[in-house]
Amino acid sequence: MINVRKIGDTVSFNVYVGLRASHTEIKGERQSCLYVRLQAPPVEGAANDELRALLARTFRISASRITIVSGHRMRTKRIEVRGVTAQQVEAIVAGSQNSASLETNG
Numbered sequence: 001m002i003n004v005r006k007i008g009d010t011v012s013f014n015v016y017v018g019l020r021a022s023h024t025e026i027k028g029e030r031q032s033c034l035y036v037r038l039q040a041p042p043v044e045g046a047a048n049d050e051l052r053a054l055l056a057r058t059f060r061i062s063a064s065r066i067t068i069v070s071g072h073r074m075r076t077k078r079i080e081v082r083g084v085t086a087q088q089v090e091a092i093v094a095g096s097q098n099s100a101s102l103e104t105n106g
Contacts, residue, residue, distance in 0.1 A: 002034055002093055004086040012069070012080045013089055019047055019075070024054055026096045033076060034093060048072060058092055059084050 005012045014033040021037035028035055040050040048068055056063040061083055071077035081089075 002029055002032055002089070004089045006086050007080075010080050010082045011084050011086050011089055012078065015051065015077045015079050017047065017051060017075045017077065024050060026054070026058060026092060028096045029093050031076075034079075034089070042073075045072075048077075051077070055079070055081065059088060 002013055016030045016033035016035050018027070018035070018037040019040075019042055021039050024037065024039045026034065026036050036051060036054060038047050038050045038054070040046040052063045052066045052068070055066050059081065061081070065082040065084075067080045069078040069080050
């Protein structure tokens, strides 16, 4: 289970990033982090921009509400998202894990 912290109207959680994937997706949980795979290479912030765009699409919010707090040049990043609840983050993780199990079993 990922550790989601609520601070006012902001939630904070860790993301583990797999780079140079065949496509960009949320895979579920890995090492207590939200596990995402990004197609973009880690060059000049392209992967960070793609991560913010993926999370913005997933939560249906503006990318300006998503901040990478730490880990800008690392695979494990600390993310803050304004206007999203901890339950929404947990639902995204649960939904992606259910999709992955359906893909392997179906």
